[in-house]
Every structure is written in C-alpha cells, then in structure tokens.
Amino acid sequence: MRAAQLTREAVSSGFYRYGLFTTFGLLVIVFTLLNRNFLSFPNAINLLQQTASTGIAAAGLVFVLVSGGIDISMGSTIFLSSVIVTTLANRGMGLVGAFAVALGCGVAVGVLNGFFVAVLRVVPLIVTLASLYVVRGVALALTGVQSLFFFNDVGEAVAYRRLGGVIPVVVIILVATLLVVQVVLSRTLFGRQLFAIGNNAAGAQVMGIRVRRNTFLTYVISGGLAGLAGLVSGAQVGAITPTFAEGQEFIIITSAILGGVSLFGGKGTAFPGAFLGVLIVMCIENGLVMAGANMYLYTIVRGVVIFFAVMLDCLRNTGELR
Amino acid sequence: MDAPLLALVRLNKSFSGVRVLKDVNLTVRRPGSILGLVGENGAGKSTMMNILGGVLHRDSGEMLLEGAPYNPRSPLDAEKAGIAFIHQELNLFPNMTIAENLFLNAAPRSRLGLLSYGAMNRKAREALRRVGIDLHPATRVEGLSMGLRQMIEIAKALRRKARLVVFDEPTTSLSTNEKNHLFSIIRELSSKGISTIYISHTLDDVLGLCQEIAVIRDGSIIGQAPLAEMTKERMISMMVGRKLDQLFPYVEKKRGNCLLRVEGMSRASILRDIGFSLRSGEIVGLFGLMGAGRSELARAVYGIDPVDAGRIYFRERLVKRPAPEWWIENGMAYITENRREEGLLMPKSVRENLVLANLRKMALALGAVDTRREDRDSDLAIEQLRIKTTDKARQQARKLSGGNQQKVVIGKWLLTNPQVFIVDEPTRGVDVGAKFEIYNHLNALAQRGSAILFISSEMEELIGVCDRILVMSQGELTGELERSAFSQEELLKYALGNRACALPS
Numbered sequence: 001m002r003a004a005q006l007t008r009e010a011v012s013s014g015f016y017r018y019g020l021f022t023t024f025g026l027l028v029i030v031f032t033l034l035n036r037n038f039l040s041f042p043n044a045i046n047l048l049q050q051t052a053s054t055g056i057a058a059a060g061l062v063f064v065l066v067s068g069g070i071d072i073s074m075g076s077t078i079f080l081s082s083v084i085v086t087t088l089a090n091r092g093m094g095l096v097g098a099f100a101v102a103l104g105c106g107v108a109v110g111v112l113n114g115f116f117v118a119v120l121r122v123v124p125l126i127v128t129l130a131s132l133y134v135v136r137g138v139a140l141a142l143t144g145v146q147s148l149f150f151f152n153d154v155g156e157a158v159a160y161r162r163l164g165g166v167i168p169v170v171v172i173i174l175v176a177t178l179l180v181v182q183v184v185l186s187r188t189l190f191g192r193q194l195f196a197i198g199n200n201a202a203g204a205q206v207m208g209i210r211v212r213r214n215t216f217l218t219y220v221i222s223g224g225l226a227g228l229a230g231l232v233s234g235a236q237v238g239a240i241t242p243t244f245a246e247g248q249e250f251i252i253i254t255s256a257i258l259g260g261v262s263l264f265g266g267k268g269t270a271f272p273g274a275f276l277g278v279l280i281v282m283c284i285e286n287g288l289v290m291a292g293a294n295m296y297l298y299t300i301v302r303g304v305v306i307f308f309a310v311m312l313d314c315l316r317n318t319g320e321l322r
Numbered sequence: 323m324d325a326p327l328l329a330l331v332r333l334n335k336s337f338s339g340v341r342v343l344k345d346v347n348l349t350v351r352r353p354g355s356i357l358g359l360v361g362e363n364g365a366g367k368s369t370m371m372n373i374l375g376g377v378l379h380r381d382s383g384e385m386l387l388e389g390a391p392y393n394p395r396s397p398l399d400a401e402k403a404g405i406a407f408i409h410q411e412l413n414l415f416p417n418m419t420i421a422e423n424l425f426l427n428a429a430p431r432s433r434l435g436l437l438s439y440g441a442m443n444r445k446a447r448e449a450l451r452r453v454g455i456d457l458h459p460a461t462r463v464e465g466l467s468m469g470l471r472q473m474i475e476i477a478k479a480l481r482r483k484a485r486l487v488v489f490d491e492p493t494t495s496l497s498t499n500e501k502n503h504l505f506s507i508i509r510e511l512s513s514k515g516i517s518t519i520y521i522s523h524t525l526d527d528v529l530g531l532c533q534e535i536a537v538i539r540d541g542s543i544i545g546q547a548p549l550a551e552m553t554k555e556r557m558i559s560m561m562v563g564r565k566l567d568q569l570f571p572y573v574e575k576k577r578g579n580c581l582l583r584v585e586g587m588s589r590a591s592i593l594r595d596i597g598f599s600l601r602s603g604e605i606v607g608l609f610g611l612m613g614a615g616r617s618e619l620a621r622a623v624y625g626i627d628p629v630d631a632g633r634i635y636f637r638e639r640l641v642k643r644p645a646p647e648w649w650i651e652n653g654m655a656y657i658t659e660n661r662r663e664e665g666l667l668m669p670k671s672v673r674e675n676l677v678l679a680n681l682r683k684m685a686l687a688l689g690a691v692d693t694r695r696e697d698r699d700s701d702l703a704i705e706q707l708r709i710k711t712t713d714k715a716r717q718q719a720r721k722l723s724g725g726n727q728q729k730v731v732i733g734k735w736l737l738t739n740p741q742v743f744i745v746d747e748p749t750r751g752v753d754v755g756a757k758f759e760i761y762n763h764l765n766a767l768a769q770r771g772s773a774i775l776f777i778s779s780e781m782e783e784l785i786g787v788c789d790r791i792l793v794m795s796q797g798e799l800t801g802e803l804e805r806s807a808f809s810q811e812e813l814l815k816y817a818l819g820n821r822a823c824a825l826p827s
Contacts, residue, residue, distance in 0.1 A: 187436040189429055192422055199415040206377070206413055208398035208427055266417040 020260060020276045027280060031287035038290060045168065047279070047286055052170040053078070053233035055278045057252045058259070059181040059270040060225025063218040064124075065256055066185065068198035068265030069117060071219060073128040074226040075248035076135035077109045081230025082150070082240050083139045089154040098154045098231060106227020107220055109135055114219035118212045132249065140242060148240040158235035170232050177225065181270040190214065198265025250306065255281045258309035262316065281305060325389030326351045327517055328374075328405075328486060333383035335369055340712055342369045344541045346383070350486060351534070353515040356508060357546075358532030360525065362561055362753035363725025364710035366541040367521055371488055375407050376400040401427075406479030410491045410724060412471050414463045421446035421459035424478050449477040453507055469500025476507060480516075487511065488519045491724070493527060494751050497612055505531050523725070523753050525554050537561055562755045570786020571758065573765045577789075578602030580638065581773040582654075582742050584623060587632030592618050594798045596632070600742060600773035605764055607784035608777045610794035611817050616777045617659055619794065620744050624649060624656045636742075650679070655740035657731060659747050665731035668720035672711045675719050675730050676700040680737045703733035707759050725752045729760075736763055743767060746777040761787050781810050795819040 031038040057074050064071045081102045089098055109131060116127040161169050185191040196204040197211050205211045234240055259277025261268025268274065284301060328350040335343040343366050350357050361367050372378040374385070376394030385392045387403055394400040400407075414423050421442045430441035446459035453473045463471060472492060479487050489508075493501045508518050508531065522528050528535060529552065536546035537560040544560045558569075583599040593615055600606055610616045621627040623634060625644035634641045636652065649656070657665065667675055677684060677696045684692045684699075700714055707729040711717050719727060732748060745764070749757040764774050764787065778784050784791050785808045793801040793816035801816030 183436065189427075189437065192418070192429070192437065193426060195418055195422075196415045196426055199417045200413075203413045203415065206397050208396070208401055266415070 020258075020272070020280075024276055024280055024283065027283045027287065031283065031290065034287065035290040038287065043286075045171065047282060048171045048174065049168055049236070050286060051275075051278045051282045052174040053229040053236070054248070054252055054255060054282065055174050055275055056177045056232060057222075057226050057229040057248070058256045058274040058278050059177050060222035060229075061252055061256050062181065062185065062261050062268055062270045062274050063194060064222045065261045065263065066198050066265060066268050067194040067215055067218045068201060069124040069215065069218060070253070070263070071113065071128045071222045071226075072125065072249045072253065073109060073113060073131040073135055074222065074229075074252050075245045075250075076132045076139070077106050077223055077226035078230040078233060078245040078248055079240075080109065080135050080139040080142075081105045081227040082234025082244065083142050083148060085154075085231050086148045086150045086234055086240055087142070089150065089152050090148075093154065095154055095157055098158070099228070102227045102231035103224050104227065106224040106230065108223070109226070110220040110223020113223060114216035117219060118216035136246075143240075143242065145242050147242065150234050150238050150240060155235040155238065158232060159238070170236065173228070173232060177228070178271040178275055181225075185270060190217070194218065195266050198262075198267070251281060251302070254302075254306045254309050257313050258305065260316075263310065263313050267316075277309075324352070325386065327353050327355070327388060328392075329384075329386040330370070330374070331384040331386065333370070333373065333385070334381045335366075335373060335378065336381055338712065342366050342541050343373075343380075346370060346538070346541070346543050348536055348543060348546065350517050350519065353485065353517055354512045355534060356512050356518045356520060356532045358528035358535040359519055359521045359538065360523070360528055360535065360557055360561060361538035362755050363729075364723045365538045365561075365753075367538055368490070368723055369541075370538070371407065371490060371519075371521070374400065374405065374488065401482055404483055404485035405488065406482060406484035406486070407488045408472065408475045408479065408490065408492055410494060412468075412475050414471055414474060416462065416464035419460045419462055420450065420457060420474055423463055423474060424449055424459070424481055445481075446477075449481045450474070452480055453477045454503065467500070468495040469497065469503065472496070472500070472504060473507070476511075480511075484516060486517045486519065488521070490521045491523065491751060492520075493522065493524060501527075523751060525557055525754070528557075529554060539563055558754050561753065569754070569758070570783055571761050571765060572787055573769060575603040575605075575765075575768050575789070576771075577604055578771060581636070582623075582775075583635040583638070585633045585635075587619070587622060587629055587634075589618070589622060589627065589629045589797075592797050593622060593629070593632075594796075596794075596797075596799050598792055598799065598802070600775055602741075602771045602773055603768050604789045605768050605774045605776055605787055607788035607791035608775055608794065609779070609781065609784055609791055609813050609817060612779070613796075614794040614817065615797040616794055617746055618797075620656060620746055620775070620777060621658075624654070624744065649742075650738075653738075653741035654744070655679070655735040655738055655742075656744040657735055657746060657748055659750075665734070666719045666727055669718055672704070672709070672714040672717050672719060672722065672730060673697070673700040676703050676714075676734050676737065679734045683738075699737050703730075703737055706736075706763065707733045708756065709733065725756060728752055729756055732760060732763075736767070739767070739770070740772060742773050742775070744775045744777070747779065748776070749778070749780070749783060757783070781813050785810070785813075793817050 028039060037043055057078065061071055061074065084105050085098050085102050088101055113127055113131055116122045117124045158169055163169065163172060193209045193214055196209060197214060201211055233245065255277035256274040257263055258280055259273040259275065261274050284305065285298065288298060288301065326349045330346055330348040333343050333346040359367055369378065373380050376396050376399045392403060394403065424446045425442050430438050430445060432438040443459040450457055450459065453476050455470060455473050492504060496504065511518065520528065520532055532549060534546065534548050535552045535557065537544045537557055539561055578601060580599050580601050585597045587593055587596040596619060608616050618627065622629045623644065624646055626646065634644055673696065677700055680699065681691060684695050686692050704711060704714060709726050709729045711722060719730060722730065728751060748760055764776065768774055776784065776788060789805050791803045791808065791813065792799060793813055795817055796819060800819060803812060
C-alpha cells in the first residue's frame with residue numbers, strides 16, 4: 001500500500017511539475033499557429049519584458065503564500081511606488097535613488113501589513129484588503145487623481161535600455177530577482193522554515209521557529225518586490241493613470257497559484273514555478289492580442305484561468321499536505 | 323549521591339482558578355533511566371510536560387536539571403537544555419523531506435552561508451541509521467507510516483543531543499512490529515545514557531519497558547516506585563483512587579429480535595462474502611489483526627465505502643441504499659477509529675459537540691432548540707462519562723485532553739440512544755477509569771435493547787464484555803464464538819486465518 005501511495009505521489013507531483021511545462025509548450029504552439037511571429041526572438045524578449053513586473057511581484061508573493069498567508073495589496077503597492085518614483089524622478093532623482101525609493105515604499109507597505117498580520121494577528125486577507133484600499137487612496141491623494149507621465153532619464157533607462165543592445169534592463173532585473181528569491185527560498189534556513197510555517201504554524205512554533213518574525217518578513221519582502229515591480233511597470237507604461245495596476249494583484253496571485261504555489265501554504269517555487277505561471281498568463285494575454293481577440297474575451301479568459309488555477313491547487317491539496 | 327538528572331519539586335499550576343497541578347514532585351534519577359508516567363486523562367500529565375517543555379510556565383515550584391535550576395521560557399530553551407518531546411501528534415512537516423525536517427533549525431551551510439543539501443542528506447542518513455531505519459533522507463515525510471515518522475522524530479531529538487526524551491502516548495498509531503522497534507530503540511538510548519519519560523495508557527507497555535513508574539491523579543503524584551514494587555492492579559488503583567475489582571464488567575441481557583443482518587457482503591480484495599447478524603440486547607465483538615478488514619466492514623455496512631455485492635436488513639427490512647444519513651435517521655450510530663478527526667468540531671464548545679448528533683430531537687416549535695434539554699443532556703453525558711471540562715458551555719473541544727475528546731464523541735452518540743451501535747476501538751487511548759465507564763454504557767445500552775458491534779484489537783476487553791465474538795482474517799469472517807467458548811487461543815487461531823469447522827449461522 002505504501003508503494004502504491006508513493007507511486008501516486010510521484011505521478012501526481014510529476015504531472016504538476018511537467019504539466020506546467022507542457023501547458024506552456026502547448027500555448028506556444030497554439031499561438032505560433034495563429035501567428036507565425038509569436039515564436040521569434042523579438043517576441044520572446046517582448047514577452048519577457050511584459051512579464052517583468054508581474055514576475056517580480058509574483059516572486060515576492062511566493063514568500064507570503066508559502067508561509068500560509070496572502071497579500072492582495074500588491075496592485076496598490078505597485079501603484080503607490082510608481083506614483084512616488086515618477087514624481088521624484090520627474091524632479092530630477094537619479095537611477096539609484098529610484099530603485100531605493102521604489103523598494104522603500106514597498107517595504108513600508110509591507111511593514112504595515114506584516115505588523116498587523118504577524119504582531120496583531122489579524123487575518124491576512126482582511127489586513128491586505130484594507131491596505132489595498134488605503135494604499136491606493138494615499139497614492140491617489142498624492143497625484144490629485146491626475147495621470148502622471150514617466151518621461152525622464154530614469155524611465156528611459158529602466159524601460160528601454162538594453163544591455164549590449166540586446167537584453168533589456170527589465171529582463172535582467174526580473175531574472176536577478178527570480179534567482180535571488182529562489183535561492184533564498186530553497187537554500188536558506190529562513191526559506192525552509194517558511195515551508196514549515198505554511199504547513200503547520202503551531203508545530204513550527206513548538207519547533208522553536210520564530211514564526212512571527214518570519215511571517216512579518218514575508219510581507220516586507222512581498223511589499224518590497226511589489227515596490228520594485230511598480231518602478232518597472234511605471235517606467236514601461238509611461239503614463240500612470242488613476243487606475244494603474246488596479247486588479248493587478250489578482251493576476252499576480254493567479255500566476256503564482258497556476259505555477260504550483262499553494263494557496264494553502266507550504267508548497268511552491270518562485271523559479272520555475274511562479275515564473276512559469278506568469279509566463280502562461282502573459283502568453284495567453286499576449287496571444288490574445290496577436291490573435292486580435294475582443295476586449296471582453298480577455299476578462300472571460302482571465303476568469304477561467306483563475307478558476308483552473310485554484311481548482312488545480314485544491315485538487316493537489318486533498319491529502320495531508322494541506 | 324549525585325544530583326538526579328531531573329527533579330520537579332513542588333510544582334503548582336492553575337488555569338483560571340482551577341488547580342491543575344498540586345505540589346507535584348517527579349524525579350528522573352540518573353542518565354539512562356526510563357520513567358513511566360501514568361494517569362487518567364486530564365490528570366495533569368500534559369500540563370506537567372508542557373511546563374517541562376517551556377510551553378507553559380509554572381505558578382510555583384522548582385525544576386532542577388542535574389542539580390542546577392532549569393527555567394525554560396520557550397520550547398527552544400528546553401531543546402537547548404537537551405529535553406526533547408515526542409508528542410502523540412508528531413511535529414513533522416509532511417510537505418518537506420526527512421532531511422529538511424531534521425535540520426529545520428540548524429542546517430549545515432556551505433561557505434556562502436547557503437544550505438548544503440549534500441551535507442544535510444549525509445548527516446540525515448547517519449541520524450536515521452542510529453534509529454535503525456534505512457530511508458533516503460530526501461524522501462518526503464508525506465506518505466510515510468506513523469512508525470517511521472516516530473523514528474524520524476527520535477532521530478531529530480538525538481541529533482539535537484537530547485539527554486531526556488519525553489514520549490507522550492507514542493504507540494497509539496503503531497503496529498506491533500513498530501512498537502517493538504520503538505521499545506528496542508528506547509532501551510538502546512537508555513544504555514547510552516539517554517533518559518526517557520514514557521507516558522502511556524497501555525499499562526502492560528509501561529510495565530514491560532520502564533524501570534520506574536510514577537502515577538498521577540487529579541494533579542498530584544500519588545506515588546513513584548521502582549518497577550519491582552509495581553503491579554498492574556496497584557497502578558490502576560492508584561490512578562483511579564479506588565479498587566476496580568473488575569476491569570471488564572459483564573451483565574446478563576435479554577436477547578431479542580434480529581436488528582441488523584448482513585448477507586454476502588463483498589468488496590474486491592477487501593471483503594469476501596461476509597454474513598452476520600446482530601440481535602437486540604447483544605454486544606458482539608469483532609476481532610481481527612491489523613488489516614483484517616474490520617473497519618472496512620463497518621464502513622461498508624454504514625454506506626461510507628461502496629460494495630460489490632451484499633444485502634443489509636435492518637429490522638428484517640432490506641436497506642436498499644445504505645447511507646450514513648439514513649442510518650442516523652433510523653437509529654444506527656457508528657463511531658469511527660479516527661473519531662478525533664471525524665467526530666469533533668474542535669473550535670466549538672463541549673456542550674455543542676455533545677448535543678450535535680441529537681439536535682433534531684431537541685427541536686421545539688419552529689425549529690428552535692430546547693436549550694434546557696441541551697443543558698440537561700450534556701450534563702448527563704459529562705457526568706456519566708466523567709468528562710473533565712472546566713466549562714462545558716465555553717471550553718472549546720480542542721482544549722480538552724485527548725482522552726476527554728474521545729469521551730465527548732462517544733457521549734454524543736450515546737445521547738442519541740442508537741438501536742444499533744457500531745464502535746470502532748472505542749477505548750483506544752482512553753484511561754482505565756474511562757474504559758470502565760464506556761463498557762458500562764455499552765452494557766446499559768444493550769440492556770435497553772440495542773445491538774452493539776464492538777470492534778477492537780484488544781482481545782481481553784472483547785472477552786470481558788461481549789456476548790459473542792466474530793473473527794475476521796484477510797477480509798473473511800473466519801470464526802464466531804459464543805461467550806462460553808471464548809478463549810484467547812481460539813480468537814487468535816481464527817484471526818490468523820484458520821476457519822472454524824462449521825460456521826454457526
């Protein structure tokens with residue numbers, strides 16, 4: 001019986017691991033058939049550029065999800081960060097400053113979230129739902145509900161400059177973030193302990209793991225990376241409208257879950273997991289654009305993708321792993 | 323004389339005004355000694371161990387570790403002092419590998435400060451070997467048997483240089499082989515100077531393993547004595563506070579009509595052509611070794627698992643589609659083996675849990691619940707089963723000790739006065755006193771005309787309380803014995819697969 005169980009586990013985990021790659025491969029084939037340009041170097045780079053912001057944010061979210069929490073305030077944090085960075089950059093702030101400020105305002109939101117979740121022990125969904133509104137409100141107040149335009153050297157450097165004329169800066173930021181995040185998750189004590197917390201927080205506490213501190217840190221990290229994502233997407237879009245990044249949190253969460261990061265905690269990777277999720281979601285959107293789909297189809301497809309991501313996650317989590 | 327390894331001196335602890343520990347003294351004399359700790363559910367064993375482990379803090383008293391004051395403020399302090407706990411619910415993370423579980427707090431690092439999986443797995447393999455298991459350290463804990471998990475817990479404790487390992491009811495979910503392996507490991511630890519405090523309700527195990535035994539009752543240590551001075555009877559009378567002249571009460575009952583009859587029940591490779599009947603006023607035992615299909619039979623009858631063939635008659639009427647809802651409606655209750663998971667609403671109050679199965683009968687006009695009856699019935703169950711609760715209306719089920727949680731589940735079904743009652747290992751993990759209560763309740767229920775199917779792997783209790791015993795082996799009914807023919811040899815013979823020459827119908 002044990003052997004059977006082990007095989008079943010191997011099969012299912014194998015399915016989910018390779019299922020993701022298969023899905024991605026199938027999508028590439030389908031869209032290539034629809035439009036020959038899909039599978040070309042420029043479009044691949046284009047796709048990576050498009051995934052950069054969501055990918056960075058999703059990597060941050062993995063920390064929170066793995067430890068059993070959730071952060072739905074990321075869209076607002078992205079908005080806040082892009083607003084502040086744009087304003088300051090338009091007044092002459094340099095590139096280094098822009099990164100520091102972006103990370104800084106994200107971390108600030110994360111500290112607040114973390115404080116309420118880890119110290120005051122309020123349910124993460126409620127805490128981050130509140131900050132979703134509050135943070136967007138604060139950012140709107142800063143802009144006076146006007147659009148901002150990110151047309152300066154910083155925006156130019158982040159969004160368009162290419163290293164060696166080939167690889168865009170944003171892609172480098174994305175890859176670097178994913179690598180660091182994955183190493184922290186799988187190769188540090190902090191990272192491994194998050195998996196324990198996400199599986200059984202009470203048990204982790206008994207084991208002498210500092211559950212509150214670690215939980216707090218996950219929100220700080222997700223906030224910080226959302227801030228970084230704000231700089232990237234703000235620079236790319238150029239125009240920061242009052243609805244900028246609205247609903248982005250759900251795309252981030254969907255991508256992560258689709259990439260095998262469990263909504264129930266204790267399971268997942270940033271790379272390849274969450275990143276593949278982002279790629280799949282972006283591929284669908286990118287593909288829909290190239291196939292010339294109607295606007296309403298986007299929302300429907302997004303809804304269906306969210307549904308499947310969560311359904312898969314629930315199916316994966318029927319056993320003890322929950 | 324050297325200072326003892328561990329001494330608890332006049333320890334006191336109260337919870338919201340209720341004294342749970344009263345001047346408790348306990349001594350682990352020397353490195354390597356195995357001390358048994360027995361006591362009824364809620365006697366204070368867990369509280370005591372939680373104080374020792376730094377989870378709770380004492381109100382007064384002293385703890386000395388090799389003569390030096392020991393004041394753990396957190397589980398981490400206890401760990402640093404070399405005290406490890408192996409709880410009934412193991413503290414392993416099934417989503418992680420064995421090696422990761424072993425090195426969750428202090429893993430080997432590479433020069434860059436990153437975890438080194440190579441070194442981790444190598445050390446983990448070594449640690450696993452010390453407890454005699456040969457598994458790849460990169461195996462996920464999910465899917466491993468309870469016995470293996472326990473060994474991993476022990477490996478974890480050893481890796482942290484534990485001097486004293488506390489086992490809390492470690493054998494409840496182990497097979498006989500796994501249990502023997504555990505005991506040999508504990509003895510080996512003892513020979514290496516690592517002490518054990520062994521908490522269990524299985525008195526025979528305590529007598530077979532421990533060198534010294536302490537008995538706790540109502541928050542006080544009644545006595546601590548070397549093995550030579552202890553007997554089962556003495557332990558029981560110390561635990562219960564009175565002499566139990568009879569461990570297994572048997573009463574004469576009037577056998578009546580057939581309430582449940584099962585014919586030709588089969589399920590591929592699990593149940594083969596099973597037929598039996600339960601009559602009113604009968605307690606029928608169902609015995610078999612692990613994996614004989616006892617619980618599977620009960621689940622099939624109750625309609626939880628599908629069957630390939632078979633007919634069930636309830637009061638001589640064919641039950642077309644057996645299902646739990648139907649059975650509950652018509653007066654059959656079934657307490658499953660893992661009743662704690664399946665049978666309790668953990669965050670709800672004791673009272674709410676007790677009346678849950680019976681709510682329908684407590685309905686007044688317009689569906690309102692008769693709160694006075696709710697109160698009365700839950701009081702009755704608490705009193706009859708001696709459930710230890712501080713406040714039945716407010717205390718959450720999860721805050722009860724393990725044994726008391728089980729009593730709540732049993733009490734819940736007893737309140738429904740079931741006509742047919744299937745109980746699967748109802749006394750496992752329950753103390754002697756409570757066992758006695760449970761037998762009495764089953765007897766009383768049978769005397770009132772119910773039929774009871776009593777599934778158990780303890781031959782003694784079946785022989786003690788049943789009117790008839792069915793024996794299963796490998797999915798087949800291999801024997802049926804009337805009370806006059808009960809003997810352990812016969813039961814075992816059938817359980818090992820020898821068929822009775824002629825099955826009485």
